[in-house]
Amino acid sequence: MSSEAATATIDHHFDPTTSTGIPNKKILMWAFLASDCMFFGCLISTHLIYRLHPPPGTPPARQVFSIELTSFSTFILLMSSLMMALAVNAIQKGNLKSMRWSLLTTIFFGCIFLGCQVYEFRNFVYEKHLTITNSILGSTFFTLTGTHGLHVLVGVIWLSGMLLYSFTGRLTEKQAIDVESMGLYWHFVDIVWIVIFTAVYLLEYI
């Protein structure tokens, strides 16, 4: 069966084998993301609360942050989301080659984001003398952005695994839900960063 004919028969938004009409893997991923929302909500709240009442001696965040670097990271993560969406679109059309290139680009952008974060952390620790233990700003900031960075790292590992798996010949259009679930996770990492960028970085500048 050609991939075009297969596309006409597979509806990626409806699964007749489940009672909800939604693939179970997709429901599982959405439930996980909903719970992760609460996890990040608490971390962001903690950071904002301590920004409301900074103890004496807390360094001004505006002097510590680099808005140029963070904006660049945000742009990179948004573009990685685009490539992830294209990868899902490609596998849903049975276009394995296009999916591989899109996944590779997503991994590349993910690595750039992680590189920027490592650079930022090093800069904060060695140049600005902000560590996770020497101030509340450092504690809440490194915990929040570090947890997000860990999510990005898990996403990059997952993407790399999927890319390697695609070369085994066992990843076809029928397994598009696996790529789509991974895509949901990656986009979630992006939306969390959208909130962090505004709540943690931009609010310090107004």
Place this chain on the structure above:
Amino acid sequence: MSAHAAAPSQGHELEQSKFWIFVQIAMLLAVITGLELVTVYLPFMRWILFSVLVVLSTVKFMFVIFYFMHLRWDRVFCTILFFIGLFLAAATMIALLKLFGADASKPLASAAAAPPALAARAA
């Protein structure tokens, strides 16, 4: 959400057109990020800038979840499931910020550096 009801050929056309939808949305998100960056340097009142930033972030957030994460085309149950988590997270954040935003919740070190009446209460 109603994509499954469409004819297969329409579904295929939708898959084809999604490519350009994704590209256009990514460009829009990049522009909004640029606008956010410009906004923080504008000489307006703080609450106006804060409101603008919240609106712009919400627009970005919604575009990503409804288009990149396919909620627009998926069954409404996925949207409900995610928004339950989102609502609980938002409610928890608002509750915590209100609770710890009160003067009585100030850490003792900050309270000591605050006006005398507050410092006396803290002591």
